[in-house]
Amino acid sequence: MSGSALLAVDNLVAGYEPGVPILRGAHLRVDAGEIVVILGPNGAGKSTLVKAVAGLVPIAAGSITLAGRDIAGVPAHEIVHRGLAFVPQTENVFTAMTIAENLQLSGHVLTKAARTRQIEAMYVLFPDLARQRQLAAGRLSGGQRQMLAIARALMIEPKLLMLDEPSAGLSPKLVGTVFAKLTDIRGSGVTILLVEQNARAALAVADRAYVLAEGQNRHEGPAAALGSDPLVARLYLGGMAAARGAP
Amino acid sequence: MILDLVSYGMFFLVTALSYAIICLGLNIQWGQTGLFNVGVAGFVAVGAYTSALLTTPETPGRFGGFELPIAAGWIGAMVAAGLCSAVVGAITLRLRADYLAITTFGIAVAIQLVALNAQGLTGGPFGIGFIPRPFGSLADRPVAFGLARLALIGALTLAVFWALERLARGPWGRVLRAIREDEAAASSLGKNATLYRLQAFMLGGAVMGLAGAVQAHLIGFIAPDNYVPALTFQVWAMLIVGGSGNNRGAVLGAIVVWGLWSLSGLAVSAFFPPGQQARAAALQIVAIGVMLAVILLLRPRGLLGEDKTVSRHVEGAEIGP
Amino acid sequence: MTLQFLADGLVMGAMTGLGAIGVTLTYSILRFANFTHGDLISWGAYLTLTLSLLIGAALPSAGAPIGPFSFGWPILAAGLAAMLLTGLLALALDFLLFARLRRRGTAIIMVIASFGASLALRSLLEFLYTPAPTYFSRELQIAIPLGAGIRVTPDQLCTLALTAALVAAMHLLLTRSHIGRAMRAVSENPALARVVGINVAAVIRTTWLIGGALACAAGVMLGLTVQIRPYMGFDLLLPLFAAAILGGIGSVPGAVAGGLIVGLAESAGVQFIGANYRAAIAFLLLLLVLLLKPTGLFGVRP
Numbered sequence: 001m002s003g004s005a006l007l008a009v010d011n012l013v014a015g016y017e018p019g020v021p022i023l024r025g026a027h028l029r030v031d032a033g034e035i036v037v038i039l040g041p042n043g044a045g046k047s048t049l050v051k052a053v054a055g056l057v058p059i060a061a062g063s064i065t066l067a068g069r070d071i072a073g074v075p076a077h078e079i080v081h082r083g084l085a086f087v088p089q090t091e092n093v094f095t096a097m098t099i100a101e102n103l104q105l106s107g108h109v110l111t112k113a114a115r116t117r118q119i120e121a122m123y124v125l126f127p128d129l130a131r132q133r134q135l136a137a138g139r140l141s142g143g144q145r146q147m148l149a150i151a152r153a154l155m156i157e158p159k160l161l162m163l164d165e166p167s168a169g170l171s172p173k174l175v176g177t178v179f180a181k182l183t184d185i186r187g188s189g190v191t192i193l194l195v196e197q198n199a200r201a202a203l204a205v206a207d208r209a210y211v212l213a214e215g216q217n218r219h220e221g222p223a224a225a226l227g228s229d230p231l232v233a234r235l236y237l238g239g240m241a242a243a244r245g246a247p
Numbered sequence: 248m249i250l251d252l253v254s255y256g257m258f259f260l261v262t263a264l265s266y267a268i269i270c271l272g273l274n275i276q277w278g279q280t281g282l283f284n285v286g287v288a289g290f291v292a293v294g295a296y297t298s299a300l301l302t303t304p305e306t307p308g309r310f311g312g313f314e315l316p317i318a319a320g321w322i323g324a325m326v327a328a329g330l331c332s333a334v335v336g337a338i339t340l341r342l343r344a345d346y347l348a349i350t351t352f353g354i355a356v357a358i359q360l361v362a363l364n365a366q367g368l369t370g371g372p373f374g375i376g377f378i379p380r381p382f383g384s385l386a387d388r389p390v391a392f393g394l395a396r397l398a399l400i401g402a403l404t405l406a407v408f409w410a411l412e413r414l415a416r417g418p419w420g421r422v423l424r425a426i427r428e429d430e431a432a433a434s435s436l437g438k439n440a441t442l443y444r445l446q447a448f449m450l451g452g453a454v455m456g457l458a459g460a461v462q463a464h465l466i467g468f469i470a471p472d473n474y475v476p477a478l479t480f481q482v483w484a485m486l487i488v489g490g491s492g493n494n495r496g497a498v499l500g501a502i503v504v505w506g507l508w509s510l511s512g513l514a515v516s517a518f519f520p521p522g523q524q525a526r527a528a529a530l531q532i533v534a535i536g537v538m539l540a541v542i543l544l545l546r547p548r549g550l551l552g553e554d555k556t557v558s559r560h561v562e563g564a565e566i567g568p
Numbered sequence: 569m570t571l572q573f574l575a576d577g578l579v580m581g582a583m584t585g586l587g588a589i590g591v592t593l594t595y596s597i598l599r600f601a602n603f604t605h606g607d608l609i610s611w612g613a614y615l616t617l618t619l620s621l622l623i624g625a626a627l628p629s630a631g632a633p634i635g636p637f638s639f640g641w642p643i644l645a646a647g648l649a650a651m652l653l654t655g656l657l658a659l660a661l662d663f664l665l666f667a668r669l670r671r672r673g674t675a676i677i678m679v680i681a682s683f684g685a686s687l688a689l690r691s692l693l694e695f696l697y698t699p700a701p702t703y704f705s706r707e708l709q710i711a712i713p714l715g716a717g718i719r720v721t722p723d724q725l726c727t728l729a730l731t732a733a734l735v736a737a738m739h740l741l742l743t744r745s746h747i748g749r750a751m752r753a754v755s756e757n758p759a760l761a762r763v764v765g766i767n768v769a770a771v772i773r774t775t776w777l778i779g780g781a782l783a784c785a786a787g788v789m790l791g792l793t794v795q796i797r798p799y800m801g802f803d804l805l806l807p808l809f810a811a812a813i814l815g816g817i818g819s820v821p822g823a824v825a826g827g828l829i830v831g832l833a834e835s836a837g838v839q840f841i842g843a844n845y846r847a848a849i850a851f852l853l854l855l856l857v858l859l860l861k862p863t864g865l866f867g868v869r870p
Contacts, residue, residue, distance in 0.1 A: 108749075
């Protein structure tokens with residue numbers, strides 16, 4: 001089954017310090033064209049999972065394959081070149097560089113022509129950024145920074161885009177904008193894997209969802225089914241109210 | 248011949264112990280409090296010159312010459328070095344670790360500059376001579392002389408060691424440890440972290456000053472050339488080899504590194520012709536430098552050190568490969 | 569009091585600024601105060617001297633000075649080669665010592681190690697070349713009067729011009745090239761740099777190469793305008809740190825500005841307190857900056 005998946009994670013044991021694993025045998029599968037979301041309580045290891053896939057967390061055991069090739073243990077920058085883009089939750093843009101420079105930096109693997117073309121494409125996708133392309137990223141608002149972070153990630157035309165809590169710190173309206181953008185991005189052929197605390201918003205756009213707790217899988221299935229399952233909501237998503245996105 | 252060896256052995260040990268006292272002082276600052284003092288030579292110099300100025304006979308054109316007893320000189324050295332550390336600490340202790348390193352380095356350079364140029368105060372490049380040596384009346388009986396000095400310095404080292412151990416295991420030391428481990432928690436209990444760090448810095452400086460005075464009275468002569476970065480480096484090497492954070496490590500490291508230094512000095516005089524000795528001495532320093540690098544790579548906690556030689560408090564940013 | 573100190577201060581400041589660029593780059597990208605940088609300056613000068621002597625011995629006729637300067641083609645060629653060698657020396661230090669400490673230690677351990685390595689490096693120079701001062705050439709330079717009581721030698725003018733050229737090149741590199749942007753990225757956030765596909769290890773290697781090469785250039789100029797001795801670079805260390813911190817860690821224009829300010833302050837200061845206390849001036853400047861504005865003039869991060 002994992003043979004056709006774009007991303008396949010099996011039995012992953014990983015953590016920042018050796019001997020103290022945060023992930024204890026996690027697994028997931030993302031097929032091309034899907035939007036998959038990882039949910040779960042705080043400390044479940046959701047962030048650690050995507051960071052491990054991105055090559056930022058040491059892996060003790062298990063396997064990770066991207067488009068059929070093993071990427072466990074491959075250096076993070078190498079994984080980027082294989083078509084995986086990651087948007088961290090915080091500190092996800094270079095604040096001392098302008099919007100244009102942030103995009104140019106990401107696009108360095110492309111030819112100059114391709115880079116220019118991609119940058120223009122990003123400005124079309126994110127008109128807000130186009131208006132202030134010479135502005136230092138540190139002067140942007142939270143929402144604009146998030147957009148820049150996503151645009152930055154899309155520069156390399158990734159096969160898989162991973163995001164760690166893209167809605168964190170954003171107003172409900174901005175959350176809606178971000179998730180609408182994600183749907184657009186999926187529409188252009190990019191597969192998306194995201195970690196989210198805001199289960200309602202995420203389940204509204206996702207195809208499938210995984211629920212993680214204490215470093216292990218607890219539940220998985222189609223997003224719609226998960227969203228309306230009261231047991232799942234109570235156990236892992238802080239109750240139905242929280243699952244609906246209420247504070 | 249045997250007498251010569253014994254004499255040399257006692258001289259070796261006495262010198263090693265004087266370095267051990269400097270290390271004990273550095274251990275308070277670095278091992279217990281995490282203060283990165285790269286200006287050790289400066290504080291040692293302050294102690295040495297203070298004691299020399301207090302105890303030597305009058306010299307025309309130069310300040311000092313009070314001809315006070317040796318004990319008064321040593322106490323004066325501690326006070327002067329302690330005061331100097333207080334001033335330095337008050338200005339610089341709130342800087343982050345690597346800026347503190349650069350600043351203390353600069354202070355040692357400044358102190359050495361003063362020692363070299365303020366001839367009216369310090370004798371300038373000629374230094375200060377005729378510093379009274381303890382048990383000087385025994386100087387014509389080498390064994391008795393050596394034994395008496397060894398007894399004195401040994402007792403002094405032991406006293407300093409014991410006092411510092413008591414301090415470290417007592418309430419003051421516990422507060423220092425608490426500040427090292429979790430400053431926020433310590434502050435919330437009403438413990439003024441800055442004040443404790445300043446106290447540690449002062450105490451360490453005073454001990455270094457005492458050692459400087461001891462060394463000055465052992466040799467009988469001091470010059471600005473003694474107080475150069477190489478001295479700072481030797482002391483750091485001793486503390487790291489022995490195991491920083493650890494008073495026993497400080498003493499052991501001093502003896503081991505001084506031993507290696509003396510051995511390499513012997514090797515230099517054995518293998519190089521007399522005309523090339525000064526040049527070859529530079530090779531000694533290279534060897535010690537390489538040795539320190541190897542220790543840092545292979546066994547950073549030294550011979551007797553704890554697992555965590557550096558408190559989490561002073562960690563700089565990590566950047567990976 | 570003439571205005572000669574302005575010229576002297578500018579020349580010295582230019583060389584200090586050049587060395588400070590290397591310090592500020594390694595400090596911001598590698599995040600530790602590298603005490604060996606001064607000794608890279610000394611090694612650069614001695615490597616150039618040795619190579620130029622070799623070239624001079626192999627091609628005796630090529631050694632004639634170029635125009636009004638005191639140096640000929642052998643020194644120029646030797647200098648370029650030595651820039652590469654010094655860069656490689658810096659890289660070797662990283663490979664043998666700093667990289668390994670970086671993987672498991674903290675920044676402070678690296679400073680201790682660099683302090684020790686610095687001592688070993690200059691002692692090695694003392695052993696190989698003896699502590700006696702030496703010179704690139706015995707050519708006497710006629711100082712050119714510029715008016716207002718200022719006289720400069722052609723070598724000094726060349727130093728200013730070359731420094732300006734190197735600084736301009738560095739600025740272009742950092743702002744217009746990918747490697748420059750990558751260096752700025754790693755300097756701000758190494759983890760994020762990895763996430764955008766930058767090979768941080770390669771950027772670190774490049775930083776050492778550039779830092780070493782610039783140190784060598786500063787050393788050659790210092791050797792040409794003053795003299796060559798094992799402590800020449802180490803004696804510059806406090807001014808280098810002062811310049812880099814004054815300018816703001818990570819800023820190349822800042823390092824240059826800092827260098828010029830330190831150079832001018834030193835040469836102005838010695839008019840009042842004498843040449844003996846020259847080293848104290850840089851230290852006082854450093855202290856002032858750290859106490860009043862630790863981020864420096866153009867710094868982005870303390």
